[in-house]
Amino acid sequence: MHRPGRRRRGDSATMPSPRRRRRGAALCATLIVSAPAAAAFQSSPRQPSPTPACVTRRRPRSFDTSFDWTRAYTLQSDGESTERVPTLSIHSLLEEGRVDDAVAELRGAGGEVPPSTYHAVIEACSAGGVEPKRSKKNPTRNDEDRIETAAELLGAMEGATAHAHEIVISGYARRGRWQEASQTLTALEDASPDANPSLNAYQTVLQEFAKANQFNQMNNLLTKMRRNRIRPSVYTYNSLLKICASDRTPRWKEALSLLSQCQREPGVDPDLITYTTAMKACARGRQAGKALELFRAAKDLGMELDVYCYTTAMDACAKTRRWKKALSLLDEMKGEGIEPNDVTYGVAVAACGNGGQWERALELLEQMRAMKLRINTITYNSAIAALSKAARVESKQHLGDADTNVLWQKALDLIKSMERENVRRDSFTFSSAISTCGAAGRWEEAVDLIRQMKTDGIRPNRVAYTSAISACANSKQWEPAFELFQEMKSEGLTPDLVAYNALIGAGMAAERHVEVFDLWLEMCGNERISPDIVTLTEVIATLDGAMGRINRERVDKVFVEAVSRGLILRKDSLDTSWEVDLSHMSFPIARAACRYIFRQLAERHGEGKDGEVKDLSLITGASRMREYVREVLRDELKPGVFCIVPKMEQGTLLVKEKMLMQFIQGQGEQ
Secondary structure, eight states: OOOTTOOOTTSGGGSOOHHHHHHHHHHHHHHOOOHHHHHHHHTSTTSOSSOOTTOBOOOOSSOOTTSOGGGOOBOOTTSOOOOOOOHHHHHHHHHTTOHHHHHHHHHHOOSOOOHHHHHHHHHHHHTTOOOOOOOTTSOOOTTOOOHHHHHHHHHHSTTOOHHHHHHHHHHHHHTTOHHHHHHHHHHHHHSOTTOOOOHHHHHHHHHHHHHTTOHHHHHHHHHHHHHTTOOOOHHHHHHHHHHHHHOSSOOHHHHHHHHHHHHHSTTOOOOHHHHHHHHHHHHHTTOHHHHHHHHHHHHHTTOOOOHHHHHHHHHHHHHTTOHHHHHHHHHHHHHTTOOOOHHHHHHHHHHHHHTTOHHHHHHHHHHHHHTTOOOOHHHHHHHHHHHHHHHHHHHHHTOSOTTTOOHHHHHHHHHHHHHHTTOOOOHHHHHHHHHHHHHTTOHHHHHHHHHHHHHTTOOOOHHHHHHHHHHHHHTTOHHHHHHHHHHHHHTTOOOOHHHHHHHHHHHHHTTOHHHHHHHHHHHHTOTTOOOOHHHHHHHHHHHHTSOSHHHHHHHHHHHHHHHHTTSSSOTTSSOBTTEEEOTTSOHHHHHHHHHHHHHHHHHHHHTTOOSSOOOEEEEOOSSHHHHHHHHHHHHTSSSOOOOBOOTTOTTEEEEOHHHHHHHHHHHHHO
């Protein structure tokens, strides 16, 4: 009869306590030795010979400090003294993080090594084990990658197990080395006819194929799995769809192909996650129509749609400016009893912002506040971007007065709300607000926002500086624009073409012809930036408006550089030596073009490059340009050139051959 408080044999209570187990493990670790220690003990005079088989020297009850217990050993039943593989020693090294020492111990071990020991060392190498810190005299690399060591141990392992192969496959996958992961899987399949990789091993390689955009190999492996009677699961397809939906490059076509395979796979039923992830891939590819088709398909299948499915469908609409459909889905999910979350409202705000519906965007923000939903940075940025977009549209269409424009004030109010609610403000937040102020002509507020960014510890980026410079330029404020431009360069930011054009525009408005010409030369000397037709138009307009021979020479120099860069009078255009189209040019550029064309004709004829002189046709269009060009030819060229307007071509000025010869001869007399 069992008495309470006493332990019976076979009870769990008879198991040694944790303390005793730790002491026993330490004793066993002491009794197990390496090959050199066993050999030294065999040659010791203390060692009796022969030793009975299956005898294990044990530690006596009374501890003898003169005895070297690390030389204890175990003998095989055949009577020949051998060593036992130091399994516990290897595991102890791994626990201490001494992976390289564990690898060396494993390589030097004789006899049979348990597969579990190989598994532990290979897994430590595949995971990139870290060596303990060493002294300065003996430094070591703590971040050494040992995946190749893991592959080497796998090859040295006798009868390598499927688990060992899968450990190495996972190690290669974590490093993005899909080729080696695929090769290791193939080696496992070819190891023996009975080799049967697990579904997890196949899924790992499939995911690496998808991440590397190797979709042909991914489909081939799926086919191979079916041939080997290993069926992909719904998780397999969902994980691959997730990669397609998360890729920077839209992979919506591959996602739809995977969905189609999942639908045809025997025993596999796509779930709501499958459809939602495929919808997300279509949304990233701006395929709103296909995303909405999948949404309707999931609904027709009777699936219980959730907030994530609705939000994904709305996101597809937001990316394609279908704001009405996005708001319709928002109302629909409310009617179905599905409560929208902060992400859902953020997507709705973005949809209104992309569609230019800034009023609706602000209304949604108020609804979020009423529902006590947290408004994050992305949602606020979407609303401010909607205001910026609307401000730019009004500025281009000249709608309203800049002083009565309320968009910039609302943008500043949103920034203040973010500060009150402790919502992080980033460079995009300020850049959009600066752009809103700039479009409304509020250059002082734009400059203040740059200063506020620095106060908040946010380094203004190129977009923020460019927006502020544009704000100053729109208000004809040269000094603050030039100051911001220099500040931008001092902080290591290279101004882009937009920044240069904005500053040149400010210089044109302020009639700073010298500074504008210097900016042109600076751009031409910069290998990273090349002026465009906007730059050329503003520079020549600025210099053309200044008086004096020097400025005219500067105009001619700028025009020659523009022709050499292909900005004007391109060689691949319809223009020829005897027919030039001036109708698309501004007046100052057409004026410079006339001087350039006639100067080039005189130089080519003088050098003998043109054998004969023909009639010259200048296409101006039947507009003010025709009379303007006629005045330039008559009053500015020396000697003056007179032209006629053909009766059948009212948009053309024709300079006859005789008049051209008189001009060319006149150049030789000067």
